[in-house]
Amino acid sequence: MNSNKITTELEDMKISVKMKLSALWAAVMFCFIYGDIFSFHSPGVIAEIMAGKMGPFPVSQGLLLGFSLFMAVPGVMVFLSLALKPKVNRWTNIILGVFYIITNSVSAFTDSRAYFIVLGVIEEALLALIVWYAWKWPKQESFVNNII
Secondary structure, three states, rough: OOOOOOOOOOOOOOOOOOHHHHHHHHHHHHHHHHHHHHHHHOOOOOHHOOOOOOOOOOOOOHHHHHHHHHHHHHHHHHHHHOOHHHHHHHHHHHHHHHHHHHHHHHHOOOOOOHHHHHHHHHHHHHHHHHHHHHHHHOOEEEEOOOOO
16 A cells, blocks of 8 residues: 655745844844843942942043943944845954954953853854854855857
8 A cells, every 4th residue: 555645844944144144143242241231240340330440440431432332333233234235244244253252252261250251152152153154155146248
């Protein structure tokens, strides 16, 4: 007896590089934010903030502006990764991804708190994926009509 079996699979759709990059920047941003929020629960941090210090730095308008710009970039990249043209998008993600890998390496691994190290490793992995996906961005074939 011959029986036909019908099998079903979960539908999977291809996700564009732009969507992957945007989602990765959102994930990086959340890790940055949670790391900062969790640090408020460490002994002495709130007192240090109240005394006008951020780690080894005295709080100033310039310092706050610099940190604001540094933290705004991943949020802006969520949008720009979707909106920029592929060539500009690719290089923006590669350059900013490498920049954040370097700056994150300097700050994330100078702290001995376990949660900070774990978030730092996750951030580094997410940033490496940003650089990887941007670097491996598939080329699109285009037809050029050559008239001689």
